[in-house]
Amino acid sequence: MKNLFIIALFALVAIALPEMSYAIDGQLKNALCALVTASHGSVAKGLATLAVVFVGIGAFFGKANWGLVIITAVGIGMLFGASNIAEAISGQNDTCV
Secondary structure, three states: OHHHHHHHHHHHHHHHOHHHHHOOOOHHHHHHHHHHHHHOOHHHHHHHHHHHHHHHHHHHOOOOOHHHHHHHHHHHHHHHHHHHHHHHHHOOOOOOO
16 A cells, blocks of 8 residues: 555656656766766777677687677677667667767
């Protein structure tokens, strides 16, 4: 019963004050954009390259299995494709990069 009341309260606040959903403009937006820009920069590309190199060395010595290779590839793809995925879901092109 208490959880239902809290959910109803949040729904009421969301309906009554829709301008709160636009609170991302400002310092928080700038900080998040800086984080996204840093995660797509040369440091992230270098780390992704090192991950591929280490997985390749592990495969050469027989220590890497296919699961590790797939997880590494999917992780790198998600890191660099996250903005495209978010754009496809939201339908907006408000990316920081």
